[in-house]
Amino acid sequence: MPGLHDPLMIVTDLDGSLLDHHTYSWQPAQPWLDRLKQHQIPLVICSSKTASEIIPLQQQLGISGAPFIAENGALVQLDSANGDTVRHHAGKDYSEICHCLRRLRQQYQFRFSGFADFTDKEVADITGLSVSDAALARRREASESLVWRDSEEQFSAFRDALDAEGFSLTQGGRFWHVMAKGSGKGAALAWLLQSSPAHQLQRFITVGLGDGPNDAPMLDSVDYAVVIKGHSKTPIVLSRADRLNIYETRHSGPDGWVEGLDYFIAQE
Structure with missing residues (x-):
């Protein structure tokens, strides 16, 4: 089980995961957000939301400038080695x-x-x-x-x-x-990791959290997958075989988000 001093990266869906499905609040997750910031653990938003929605939300969460995946993987933004902002755009506009x-x-x-x-x-x-x-x-x-x-x-x-x-x-x-075709949260995360200067220096241990079927490709590609209890009638079906690295939460929304990180990340 990884700890807070390991090279972690948290990859998270928003609606129904870090954000409450109805109120869009993340308050139950604030202690964990503070912990991640204290240990300089990157928090990568991986959402169906647009870049225009994600950037102000990053400011509110205190993670401005962090890489993010928008529009279900159709768009990725990160900073390059020379500090320029890079936008990866999958397919047609x-x-x-x-x-x-x-x-x-x-x-x-x-x-x-x-x-x-x-x-x-x-x-x-x-x-x-x-x-x-x-x-x-x-x-x-x-x-x-x-x-x-x-x-x-x-x-x-x-x-x-x-x-x-x-x-x-x-x-x-x-x-x-x-x-x-060929884009999605899993493909976007693979591109982000491959293109991240920090990941090339030291491989991240990735923990992914999501609550919907569109999160499955991302949850299949991370090291540890947290399936948050969701509101969708369609269940999340993962193709990965390492069941010990999958955790299904009892709680939904940010409470489930906290539950998943508590389960997988050892705290001193």
Whole structure:
């Protein structure tokens, strides 16, 4: 079991994990956040949220400048060896994705609504975010979030049509996410570690925490995986065989987040 003096990296989902699913509060996790900061352990946000949402949240959490993974892995940001900010962008940009979705919707009469179709107020009503925070959620760069309103048969046809266009579908806590095929939280974390100057000097021991099906690729690729009790009807299915390095929490949200770190990280 790793300790606080080991070269740890914590990789965390936000909604339903570090942040409460309903209130977006992280207060139960504050003692652990302070501990990580004290021991200079990097906390990497790995979320479906946009960069515009993550950067101010990093400021509130006291981790400004830390690497992060946004839009379910479609976007990665980190600082390079010379201190420049590097943005890794998987696949096509947002306008190209939205153009493709409009074309498919018209061609096949699919019924769905994406963030490009919603107003800030409508996104706020769906998510419980403030209108100003909903505006940040709509500042997408490399993926689209949508609500499916059609049949399962049409959904299967939609997935096939996206596949033919070079896109994939990922299920999050509230929305389906359309992004470039081959991208995702696991691929984004692999790119981040490979590109991180600090990781090249000393290999990090990674602890990942998540509560939704879209977290599975990330949880499969970390050394220790915390599956937080979630609200999704679809269970998290991990493909890794090392069951001793997987912990499923009894609590949800930030309480489960704390429970998972308590379980895997030895404290002096």
